[in-house]
Amino acid sequence: MDTARAETVAQRQERLGQQQGYPADRLKTRVDVAAMLTPEHFALEREKIFRRAWLVIGHTDDLPQRGSYFVFEVPTFKASLLVVRGQDDQVRVFHNACRHRGNKLVREGEGCRKSFTCGFHGWVFSSEGALEVITDPHMFEAVDKKDYGLVPVTADVWENLIFVNFDEQPRESLQDYLGPEFFGRYTGYFDLHQKVASYSFELNTNWHLGVNSFTEGYHALYLHKNTARDYQGGKVNPQRHRPNMELMKRHHRYSAPGNPDHRILPVEAIAIQYGRKLLPAFDFDCSMLPPGVNPTRYEYWAFDVVEFFPNFVTITGNHFRAELTFWPIDHERTLVTNRTYNYKPKNLGERLSQDYFRARGRDVVREDLNTMEAQHQMLASGALPHVLLSRQEMALQHHYAVTADMLETP
Numbered sequence: 001m002d003t004a005r006a007e008t009v010a011q012r013q014e015r016l017g018q019q020q021g022y023p024a025d026r027l028k029t030r031v032d033v034a035a036m037l038t039p040e041h042f043a044l045e046r047e048k049i050f051r052r053a054w055l056v057i058g059h060t061d062d063l064p065q066r067g068s069y070f071v072f073e074v075p076t077f078k079a080s081l082l083v084v085r086g087q088d089d090q091v092r093v094f095h096n097a098c099r100h101r102g103n104k105l106v107r108e109g110e111g112c113r114k115s116f117t118c119g120f121h122g123w124v125f126s127s128e129g130a131l132e133v134i135t136d137p138h139m140f141e142a143v144d145k146k147d148y149g150l151v152p153v154t155a156d157v158w159e160n161l162i163f164v165n166f167d168e169q170p171r172e173s174l175q176d177y178l179g180p181e182f183f184g185r186y187t188g189y190f191d192l193h194q195k196v197a198s199y200s201f202e203l204n205t206n207w208h209l210g211v212n213s214f215t216e217g218y219h220a221l222y223l224h225k226n227t228a229r230d231y232q233g234g235k236v237n238p239q240r241h242r243p244n245m246e247l248m249k250r251h252h253r254y255s256a257p258g259n260p261d262h263r264i265l266p267v268e269a270i271a272i273q274y275g276r277k278l279l280p281a282f283d284f285d286c287s288m289l290p291p292g293v294n295p296t297r298y299e300y301w302a303f304d305v306v307e308f309f310p311n312f313v314t315i316t317g318n319h320f321r322a323e324l325t326f327w328p329i330d331h332e333r334t335l336v337t338n339r340t341y342n343y344k345p346k347n348l349g350e351r352l353s354q355d356y357f358r359a360r361g362r363d364v365v366r367e368d369l370n371t372m373e374a375q376h377q378m379l380a381s382g383a384l385p386h387v388l389l390s391r392q393e394m395a396l397q398h399h400y401a402v403t404a405d406m407l408e409t410p
């Protein structure tokens with residue numbers, strides 16, 4: 001039986017259960033977001049949320065060989081991290097500070113080195129973080145090199161994502177923080193794709209508003225009316241309701257409905273002739289995907305939206321994925337990074353086909369970005385007592401409930 005046609009999406013949600021793992025009475029449809037836009041509130045969030053959470057800072061793919069490294073700036077803590085694959089193949093994360101007098105060891109960028117030499121007085125550190133050379137050592141009093149390796153930051157890897165935790169003693173492991181909905185359920189998925197675009201920029205907005213812009217589909221028909229008007233829903237689901245919504249202890253994952261009646265534009269038809277369907281058209285065969293992706297196997301599935309609380313949103317599709325991070329600089333400025341991944345092309349035709357869809361996807365994301373500064377200005381003015389969140393925006397209700405949970409934790 002064609003289950004997707006036989007029941008409405010609302011009935012389907014009812015059957016699957018929408019709020020698995022999260023108490024419904026914590027979800028609020030009216031949220032005083034303006035109260036969260038103050039420096040005082042952000043100072044609390046930095047300590048109780050960002051310092052305690054596991055945060056995504058990059059990919060093991062970006063460290064392809066022994067000695068590969070990159071520098072990652074974390075504006076939330078005014079920190080700079082040196083992320084390195086050692087000669088033993090282990091990925092490690094260090095504070096990017098020379099142990100002599102704190103010079104920034106590697107100023108920026110990425111590369112591959114066996115060791116790192118400080119430009120100030122020439123101290124040398126290995127790619128495993130050990131202090132190897134103190135120049136003119138006899139002029140120092142009783143310094144044991146073993147005690148002065150680079151300062152490590154707690155780090156762990158899930159699939160190909162590198163996470164860090166800034167707490168002195170992390171309260172839980174990465175595995176516990178992510179939960180069983182993720183561990184073991186994405187095997188091989190990240191290897192299907194390669195990076196095709198990556199950029200970052202600062203916005204005059206609070207980090208919550210950035211995250212919220214990508215975790216509801218209610219806006220798709222309106223904000224994206226010129227770029228991707230008919231990519232979701234269609235006759236089988238005209239209100240574009242989410243066919244699956246999972247609210248977990250901290251994170252959420254929902255599926256977005258594709259439109260089987262999407263009208264293919266002439267140039268899009270050419271792109272599809274040479275490559276695979278990517279947003280705004282979708283390949284509905286997801287039989288090759290691991291169980292965490294489209295977990296309920298919705299027939300007209302477009303992609304999943306996953307929020308790893310607090311600041312990482314990934315859009316996981318069949319032949320593509322996107323990853324956005326929202327790093328608060330302060331209460332009203334956010335560093336946004338966006339990375340796009342596509343299937344690995346086998347020929348030039350597929351590569352050109354991907355470029356067409358990449359440009360369309362970029363235009364959609366630019367529209368998403370456009371609302372954040374305007375929304376911040378209006379909310380920060382104190383004009384509204386609260387914002388209203390519908391059932392279509394249940395993921396936002398969940399985001400603010402988890403925010404409250406973490407702030408209430410001693």
Ligand code: FES
Binds near residue numbers: 098100101119120122
């Ligand atoms: S600060 Fe690095 S060697 Fe002096």
Ligand SMILES: [Fe+2]
Binds near residue numbers: 213214219220364368
């Ligand atoms: Fe959007």
